[in-house]
Amino acid sequence: MTRRTSLIVLGLLTVVLNLVLAWLDGRLKAIGGPSILGLELAGSLGQVEEIQAEWGGHGEYLARTSLWIDFGFMASYGAFFALAGIATREFAGRHRLRRLAALGALAPACAVGAALFDAVENTLWLLALGGHVGEPAPPIATACAVVKFVLIALAILYALAGLVAWLRFRRP
DSSP states (O other), X not given: XXXXXXXXXXXXXXXXXXXXXXXXXXXXXXXXXXXXXXHHTOOSHHHHHHHHHHHHHHHHHHHHHHHHHHHHHHHHHHHHHHHHHHHHHHHHHHTTOHHHHHHTTTHHHHHHHHHHHHHHHHHHHHHHHTTOOOTTHHHHHHHHHHHHHHHHHHHHHHHXXXXXXXXXXXXX
Protein backbone atom coordinates (compact mmCIF):
# COMPACT_ATOMS: atom_id res chain seq x y z
CA MET A 1 0.00 0.00 0.00
CA THR A 2 1.40 3.42 -0.91
CA ARG A 3 1.75 6.19 1.63
CA ARG A 4 -0.97 8.15 -0.15
CA THR A 5 -3.37 5.21 0.03
CA SER A 6 -2.48 4.66 3.69
CA LEU A 7 -3.17 8.31 4.46
CA ILE A 8 -6.53 8.14 2.72
CA VAL A 9 -7.58 4.93 4.47
CA LEU A 10 -6.37 6.11 7.88
CA GLY A 11 -7.93 9.54 7.36
CA LEU A 12 -11.30 8.03 6.47
CA LEU A 13 -11.14 5.61 9.39
CA THR A 14 -10.26 8.47 11.74
CA VAL A 15 -13.22 10.53 10.50
CA VAL A 16 -15.68 7.62 10.74
CA LEU A 17 -14.57 6.68 14.26
CA ASN A 18 -14.68 10.33 15.30
CA LEU A 19 -18.28 10.55 14.05
CA VAL A 20 -19.23 7.43 16.03
CA LEU A 21 -17.59 8.86 19.15
CA ALA A 22 -19.37 12.20 18.63
CA TRP A 23 -22.69 10.37 18.31
CA LEU A 24 -22.04 8.49 21.56
CA ASP A 25 -21.02 11.75 23.22
CA GLY A 26 -24.30 13.32 22.12
CA ARG A 27 -26.17 10.42 23.70
CA LEU A 28 -24.23 10.96 26.94
CA LYS A 29 -25.17 14.63 26.99
CA ALA A 30 -28.82 13.76 26.26
CA ILE A 31 -28.90 11.64 29.42
CA GLY A 32 -28.13 14.78 31.38
CA GLY A 33 -24.56 14.20 32.44
CA PRO A 34 -21.31 15.54 31.06
CA SER A 35 -19.73 14.46 27.82
CA ILE A 36 -16.79 12.07 27.80
CA LEU A 37 -14.58 15.16 28.01
CA GLY A 38 -16.11 15.79 31.42
CA LEU A 39 -14.85 12.39 32.52
CA GLU A 40 -11.44 12.95 30.93
CA LEU A 41 -10.98 16.12 32.98
CA ALA A 42 -12.62 14.81 36.17
CA GLY A 43 -9.36 14.76 38.11
CA SER A 44 -10.61 13.02 41.25
CA LEU A 45 -12.43 9.89 42.30
CA GLY A 46 -15.17 12.03 43.85
CA GLN A 47 -15.84 13.75 40.53
CA VAL A 48 -15.89 10.38 38.74
CA GLU A 49 -18.49 9.13 41.20
CA GLU A 50 -20.59 12.28 40.65
CA ILE A 51 -20.40 11.78 36.88
CA GLN A 52 -21.39 8.11 37.25
CA ALA A 53 -24.41 9.13 39.34
CA GLU A 54 -25.47 11.70 36.71
CA TRP A 55 -25.07 9.20 33.88
CA GLY A 56 -26.77 6.26 35.54
CA GLY A 57 -26.32 2.72 34.26
CA HIS A 58 -27.09 3.47 30.62
CA GLY A 59 -24.77 6.47 30.55
CA GLU A 60 -21.98 4.45 32.08
CA TYR A 61 -22.54 1.78 29.41
CA LEU A 62 -22.29 4.48 26.70
CA ALA A 63 -19.12 5.87 28.29
CA ARG A 64 -17.49 2.44 28.41
CA THR A 65 -18.47 1.81 24.80
CA SER A 66 -16.98 5.16 23.83
CA LEU A 67 -13.74 4.39 25.67
CA TRP A 68 -13.41 1.00 23.94
CA ILE A 69 -14.10 2.45 20.49
CA ASP A 70 -11.58 5.18 21.27
CA PHE A 71 -8.80 2.56 21.22
CA GLY A 72 -9.43 2.13 17.49
CA PHE A 73 -9.67 5.89 17.06
CA MET A 74 -6.35 6.51 18.79
CA ALA A 75 -4.65 3.91 16.60
CA SER A 76 -6.06 5.51 13.45
CA TYR A 77 -5.36 9.15 14.39
CA GLY A 78 -1.93 8.27 15.78
CA ALA A 79 -0.93 6.46 12.60
CA PHE A 80 -2.51 9.08 10.32
CA PHE A 81 -0.81 12.08 11.91
CA ALA A 82 2.52 10.26 12.30
CA LEU A 83 2.44 9.37 8.60
CA ALA A 84 1.32 12.90 7.68
CA GLY A 85 4.19 14.25 9.77
CA ILE A 86 6.70 12.05 7.96
CA ALA A 87 5.27 13.08 4.58
CA THR A 88 5.43 16.77 5.59
CA ARG A 89 9.00 16.42 6.81
CA GLU A 90 10.10 14.77 3.55
CA PHE A 91 8.26 17.38 1.46
CA ALA A 92 9.87 20.19 3.46
CA GLY A 93 13.29 18.63 2.97
CA ARG A 94 12.83 18.32 -0.79
CA HIS A 95 11.71 21.96 -1.05
CA ARG A 96 14.37 23.37 1.28
CA LEU A 97 11.88 24.47 3.92
CA ARG A 98 14.44 24.09 6.69
CA ARG A 99 12.34 25.13 9.69
CA LEU A 100 9.42 22.97 8.66
CA ALA A 101 11.75 20.04 8.01
CA ALA A 102 13.43 20.53 11.40
CA LEU A 103 10.10 20.47 13.23
CA GLY A 104 9.36 17.23 11.43
CA ALA A 105 11.86 15.45 13.64
CA LEU A 106 9.32 15.70 16.50
CA ALA A 107 5.89 15.87 14.90
CA PRO A 108 5.45 12.14 14.13
CA ALA A 109 6.54 11.31 17.68
CA CYS A 110 3.93 13.75 19.01
CA ALA A 111 1.19 11.84 17.16
CA VAL A 112 2.36 8.47 18.46
CA GLY A 113 2.85 9.90 21.95
CA ALA A 114 -0.69 11.29 21.93
CA ALA A 115 -2.09 7.87 21.08
CA LEU A 116 -0.02 6.21 23.82
CA PHE A 117 -1.12 8.73 26.47
CA ASP A 118 -4.70 8.21 25.24
CA ALA A 119 -4.34 4.45 25.74
CA VAL A 120 -3.10 4.88 29.32
CA GLU A 121 -5.87 7.40 29.99
CA ASN A 122 -8.64 5.14 28.65
CA THR A 123 -7.34 2.14 30.56
CA LEU A 124 -7.41 4.13 33.79
CA TRP A 125 -10.93 5.46 33.09
CA LEU A 126 -12.23 1.96 32.36
CA LEU A 127 -10.70 0.73 35.62
CA ALA A 128 -12.07 3.73 37.53
CA LEU A 129 -15.58 3.29 36.11
CA GLY A 130 -15.43 -0.36 37.16
CA GLY A 131 -14.38 0.56 40.70
CA HIS A 132 -11.03 -1.23 40.32
CA VAL A 133 -8.70 1.66 41.17
CA GLY A 134 -8.52 4.29 43.88
CA GLU A 135 -7.72 7.95 44.10
CA PRO A 136 -4.41 8.14 42.22
CA ALA A 137 -5.99 6.92 38.96
CA PRO A 138 -8.27 9.89 38.07
CA PRO A 139 -5.60 12.60 38.46
CA ILE A 140 -3.15 10.48 36.46
CA ALA A 141 -5.78 9.86 33.75
CA THR A 142 -6.60 13.58 33.61
CA ALA A 143 -2.88 14.42 33.30
CA CYS A 144 -2.61 11.89 30.46
CA ALA A 145 -5.60 13.55 28.76
CA VAL A 146 -4.00 16.99 28.96
CA VAL A 147 -0.69 15.70 27.57
CA LYS A 148 -2.60 13.85 24.82
CA PHE A 149 -4.42 17.03 23.79
CA VAL A 150 -1.19 19.04 23.65
CA LEU A 151 0.68 16.39 21.66
CA ILE A 152 -2.08 15.79 19.13
CA ALA A 153 -2.56 19.54 18.70
CA LEU A 154 1.13 19.86 17.83
CA ALA A 155 0.91 16.97 15.35
CA ILE A 156 -2.23 18.44 13.74
CA LEU A 157 -0.66 21.90 13.48
CA TYR A 158 2.42 20.41 11.83
CA ALA A 159 0.30 18.47 9.33
CA LEU A 160 -1.69 21.62 8.55
CA ALA A 161 1.54 23.59 8.05
CA GLY A 162 2.63 20.89 5.63
CA LEU A 163 -0.68 21.09 3.78
CA VAL A 164 -0.37 24.87 3.47
CA ALA A 165 3.21 24.54 2.20
CA TRP A 166 2.16 21.86 -0.29
CA LEU A 167 -0.73 24.01 -1.57
CA ARG A 168 1.61 27.00 -2.00
CA PHE A 169 4.01 24.93 -4.10
CA ARG A 170 1.16 23.52 -6.21
CA ARG A 171 -0.01 26.95 -7.34
CA PRO A 172 0.70 27.66 -11.01
